[in-house]
Amino acid sequence: MPETISIHAVPATGTHQVVGACPHDCPDTCSLVTTVQDGVAIKVQGNPKHPQTDGVLCTKVSRYNERSYHPERLLQPLRRSGPKGSGQFTPVGWDEAISDIAQRLQAIVNDPQRGPQAVLPYSYAGTMGWVQGEGMAERFFNRMGASLLDRTICASAGGAALDATLGGKLGMQVEFFAESKLILIWGSNPIASNLHFWRYAQIAKRNGAKLICIDPRSSETAEKCHEHIALRPGTDAALALAVMHQLVTHDWLDHDYIARHTLGWEALKERALQWPPARAADVCGIPVAQIESLARDYGACVASGAPAGIRLNYGMQRTRGGGNAVRAVACLPALIGAWKHRAGGMLLSASGTHGFDKSALSRPDLRAKGPSRTVNMSTIGDDLLRPASPTFGPAIEALIVYNSNPVAVAPDSSKVVQGFAREDLFTVVLEHFQTDTADYADYILPATTQLEHWDVHTTYGHTDVLLNRPAIAPMGQSRTNTDIFRSLAKAMGYTDACFADDDLALCRVALEARLDFDQLLTDGFVSLPLPDAPFANGHFPTPSGKCEFFSERLAASLGDGLPDYVPNYEAAAANSSYPLAMISPPARNFMNSTFVNVKSLRDIEGQPLLEMNAVDAESRAIRDGDMVRVFNARGEYHCTAHVGHRARPGVVNGLGVWWRKLGPKGSNVNEVTGQQLTDMGRAPTFYDCAVQVEKSSLQQ
Numbered sequence: 142m143p144e145t146i147s148i149h150a151v152p153a154t155g156t157h158q159v160v161g162a163c164p165h166d167c168p169d170t171c172s173l174v175t176t177v178q179d180g181v182a183i184k185v186q187g188n189p190k191h192p193q194t195d196g197v198l199c200t201k202v203s204r205y206n207e208r209s210y211h212p213e214r215l216l217q218p219l220r221r222s223g224p225k226g227s228g229q230f231t232p233v234g235w236d237e238a239i240s241d242i243a244q245r246l247q248a249i250v251n252d253p254q255r256g257p258q259a260v261l262p263y264s265y266a267g268t269m270g271w272v273q274g275e276g277m278a279e280r281f282f283n284r285m286g287a288s289l290l291d292r293t294i295c296a297s298a299g300g301a302a303l304d305a306t307l308g309g310k311l312g313m314q315v316e317f318f319a320e321s322k323l324i325l326i327w328g329s330n331p332i333a334s335n336l337h338f339w340r341y342a343q344i345a346k347r348n349g350a351k352l353i354c355i356d357p358r359s360s361e362t363a364e365k366c367h368e369h370i371a372l373r374p375g376t377d378a379a380l381a382l383a384v385m386h387q388l389v390t391h392d393w394l395d396h397d398y399i400a401r402h403t404l405g406w407e408a409l410k411e412r413a414l415q416w417p418p419a420r421a422a423d424v425c426g427i428p429v430a431q432i433e434s435l436a437r438d439y440g441a442c443v444a445s446g447a448p449a450g451i452r453l454n455y456g457m458q459r460t461r462g463g464g465n466a467v468r469a470v471a472c473l474p475a476l477i478g479a480w481k482h483r484a485g486g487m488l489l490s491a492s493g494t495h496g497f498d499k500s501a502l503s504r505p506d507l508r509a510k511g512p513s514r515t516v517n518m519s520t521i522g523d524d525l526l527r528p529a530s531p532t533f534g535p536a537i538e539a540l541i542v543y544n545s546n547p548v549a550v551a552p553d554s555s556k557v558v559q560g561f562a563r564e565d566l567f568t569v570v571l572e573h574f575q576t577d578t579a580d581y582a583d584y585i586l587p588a589t590t591q592l593e594h595w596d597v598h599t600t601y602g603h604t605d606v607l608l609n610r611p612a613i614a615p616m617g618q619s620r621t622n623t624d625i626f627r628s629l630a631k632a633m634g635y636t637d638a639c640f641a642d643d644d645l646a647l648c649r650v651a652l653e654a655r656l657d658f659d660q661l662l663t664d665g666f667v668s669l670p671l672p673d674a675p676f677a678n679g680h681f682p683t684p685s686g687k688c689e690f691f692s693e694r695l696a697a698s699l700g701d702g703l704p705d706y707v708p709n710y711e712a713a714a715a716n717s718s719y720p721l722a723m724i725s726p727p728a729r730n731f732m733n734s735t736f737v738n739v740k741s742l743r744d745i746e747g748q749p750l751l752e753m754n755a756v757d758a759e760s761r762a763i764r765d766g767d768m769v770r771v772f773n774a775r776g777e778y779h780c781t782a783h784v785g786h787r788a789r790p791g792v793v794n795g796l797g798v799w800w801r802k803l804g805p806k807g808s809n810v811n812e813v814t815g816q817q818l819t820d821m822g823r824a825p826t827f828y829d830c831a832v833q834v835e836k837s838s839l840q841q
């Protein structure tokens with residue numbers, strides 16, 4: 142690594158290094174160093190100067206070049222030339238594309254029967270950048286008065302649970318896990334999805350910490366922990382309540398912390414006492430002794446004063462009771478006073494820590510006064526098929542997709558595909574590649590990648606702020622998302638001054654109120670000054686200022702203000718038609734559906750896999766490597782069975798999220814997932830999905 146890392150504009154010749162930020166939806170938000178030779182990026186590495194990154198990237202992003210310079214990269218605008226979904230397109234000039242799109246949108250907006258609410262943006266975290274994310278896009282859609290999108294597809298059940306319990310997406314600072322003496326890794330597979338946390342957990346382990354993984358799957362992480370509790374999917378609240386039962390009955394409690402900094406203890410105690418370990422063991426499908434041992438380890442921290450940290454992750458909140466489960470677990474640290482230590486407490490998301498206000502970027506003031514219709518991205522399948530009605534409002538007539546691949550990632554694919562295939566739906570997709578979603582577009586607009594544009598990033602797994610400088614010029618005719626929305630705004634006749642802001646101005650606007658932007662420009666990342674132990678003395682930003690075991694708001698909305706065990710929608714009972722519970726966590730070398738088309742990474746993953754326990758495989762005469770059909774009433778997909786230790790009996794793990802067109806018979810795991818929503822946060826229940834599996838007639 143050369144000594145100086147340039148953070149200034151990159152000259153077209155010579156060799157330079159440029160500091161950027163990883164744009165992906167990953168808690169680690171690494172600082173990147175891109176080596177550029179004569180205008181071509183030749184290497185992307187982790188920044189050794191950024192403590193959280195520590196010079197290390199995951200396998201995926203160390204191949205970032207292979208993705209940006211991919212031969213199938215979209216380099217010019219395309220217009221549909223075949224039937225919807227056929228993937229047939231012809232090149233078109235930018236001016237023509239923008240002008241035609243603007244006219245088509247304008248016609249909908251101006252039609253009194255349809256109006257702006259018939260237009261829907263659909264986006265998620267393809268990039269987590271503030272600028273290429275919603276920077277210009279939200280201004281555009283606010284000005285238009287389009288429908289709002291409820292961005293629930295990933296984290297909103299857990300987010301709502303944290304809000305109710307702790308007062309926001311707040312928690313431990315990730316680096317202090319290195320000092321913890323007990324770490325519960327709960328619904329999280331950090332070796333795949335939170336690598337830099339795993340580094341801290343390893344330091345703790347070397348210093349004598351015990352690591353316990355709570356996960357139905359024997360994941361890459363579970364097998365490296367001291368203990369693995371392989372509970373049934375969706376039963377975490379029962380486990381947490383039984384741990385509380387043990388804390389109460391053995392008096393492993395920090396009475397002083399509970400008295401001063403919590404709300405609703407007496408009621409929670411009563412609820413916990415209804416959950417003796419034997420009851421939870423039955424629900425979770427695990428031995429009683431395992432629950433007792435977990436509680437003993439956790440409770441021992443009260444007497445010893447050893448800090449206990451819980452790394453919760455999003456895997457545990459993708460079932461019907463996901464919000465309640467996160468709430469139950471989030472009560473535990475207060476019971477043993479773990480928050481008193483900086484290496485104690487819990488972390489699900491730290492995204493609420495930074496306290497930035499996005500409104501200077503998104504400009505909600507541009508939206509005309511009056512009610513707006515909100516569409517939930519997790520039910521896009523049903524919603525695209527909904528006719529106009531007084532309750533729903535106008536049918537969705539136009540869809541602008543950016544930073545997301547809903548045809549692959551949204552639940553209940555057959556509905557999603559049917560919706561996207563509507564001939565009367567006008568669809569524009571801003572993309573790097575011709576994804577499954579892009580196949581259904583009327584226009585595909587080529588977007589720049591992180592190597593080619595400016596951005597700023599806050600994170601949800603640590604608390605630094607990062608800048609992304611462009612390392613190379615935009616490839617082909619690609620344009621930044623911001624530039625595309627700027628052009629569309631102009632073509633629609635929106636003359637507000639904010640549509641003239643360039644990307645560097647947007648970076649500044651996003652953050653300036655909270656930090657020294659010039660320092661960010663110089664260093665590439667900034668650490669915010671934060672207290673080491675956020676709740677050592679209480680001060681939870683809840684309505685009561687306490688850790689709310691009992692929530693008035695939830696009591697009013699759900700009829701129960703305490704966390705409880707909420708059984709899955711889909712029981713997967715042995716005697717039912719769909720006796721196997723399926724979860725579909727990410728494959729390690731993909732990022733949701735991103736990177737599936739990068740050959741070297743796809744080669745590592747091989748093919749879409751369904752992990753099965755030998756008991757379930759043998760009873761179906763399925764052998765390791767057989768092609769299987771996974772099905773339920775919603776649909777079916779085919780993949781290769783991987784028979785072994787990773788799946789517990791009764792549970793199958795369908796690793797996601799493959800591009801449909803790169804999987805057997807052009808389908809993927811979301812053919813079988815459903816659109817029912819979680820108890821809190823209106824989120825999808827990807828891991829609450831009962832299926833049957835049989836040997837497939839397809840050949841490998």
Ligand SMILES: Nc1nc2c(c(=O)[nH]1)N[C@H]1C(S)=C(S)[C@@H](COP(=O)(O)OP(=O)(O)OC[C@H]3O[C@@H](n4cnc5c(=O)[nH]c(N)nc54)[C@H](O)[C@@H]3O)O[C@H]1N2
Nearest residue numbers: 328329330333334358374375454455456727729731732733
């Ligand atoms: N390599 C890689 N990294 C990623 C991603 C990726 O696709 N690939 N995706 C990114 C995104 S968008 C997100 S949201 C995060 C996701 O990463 P995480 O937040 O870690 O969530 P998942 O990977 O969905 O699930 C984590 C673990 O929870 C387990 N799990 C499933 N159901 C349950 C349950 O009911 N209870 C419990 N206790 N455990 C359960 C799964 O088996 C899995 O091993 O990772 C990010 N990082």
Ligand SMILES: Nc1nc2c(c(=O)[nH]1)N[C@H]1C(S)=C(S)[C@@H](COP(=O)(O)OP(=O)(O)OC[C@H]3O[C@@H](n4cnc5c(=O)[nH]c(N)nc54)[C@H](O)[C@@H]3O)O[C@H]1N2
Nearest residue numbers: 265266267268295544545546550571572588725733734735
């Ligand atoms: N079965 C099942 N389904 C799941 C999940 C699961 O665990 N199981 N996980 C769910 C979760 S947690 C999430 S977060 C969602 C993720 O779903 P999505 O947010 O749709 O994420 P990706 O599949 O990574 O697709 C992002 C797309 O954005 C594009 N993109 C990236 N950067 C840019 C840019 O700068 N400009 C433009 N225009 N495009 C860009 C990429 O090329 C990519 O195609 O999937 C969900 N789906």
Ligand code: SF4
Nearest residue numbers: 163167170171199202
């Ligand atoms: S995906 Fe995560 S681990 Fe990989 S480079 Fe990006 S932020 Fe780092």
Ligand SMILES: [Mo]
Nearest residue numbers: 166294295296
């Ligand atoms: Mo996610």
